[in-house]
């Protein structure tokens with residue numbers, strides 16, 4: 001496994017942020033299983049957990065206002081480092097008006113043992129939540145979470161709540177789940193009033 005301090009990396013017109021490698025899941029499709037990097041980036045396995053000063057120093061090398069979007073993503077679940085996530089978003093906000101997206105597994109409330117939706121208000125423009133499946137059984141098979149509680153229900157609860165605090169919320173599924181499961185996922189997303197995006201399996205987003 002190759003490691004580096006790749007805190008930010010570019011994909012197309014967007015800047016992606018890799019603030020942690022922590023994650024309570026072990027998704028079957030996780031890009032971490034495909035190699036040490038995404039889209040030709042430097043290795044995304046971090047040599048150590050960066051602090052806010054390291055993240056600021058990394059961002060200071062970038063022209064943040066020039067990106068279409070800045071995305072918390074990387075080789076881990078960003079809400080595992082919620083304070084760092086918020087501090088980083090605040091810093092980006094202080095420097096530019098570029099839209100900020102959080103890609104998350106939606107388990108931030110279980111991870112942080114409290115409701116976190118309100119804390120994202122004013123910092124995050126878009127939350128993209130991995131729906132992954134249309135029911136708990138399929139979800140658990142795909143995401144293999146370390147929590148023993150009902151993670152599918154927790155993820156849906158977070159999605160419903162965060163709509164009140166963030167301008168745009170979307171669900172994602174990967175295309176490998178097939179047409180029928182995608183249709184069931186779409187019906188579920190519709191019932192909650194959240195758009196569904198179907199993304200390609202190879203995507204590191």
Ligand code: SF4
Pocket residue numbers: 023024025026027029030031032074075076077105143
């Ligand atoms: S939640 Fe994201 S980082 Fe964690 S295992 Fe799943 S795909 Fe990988």
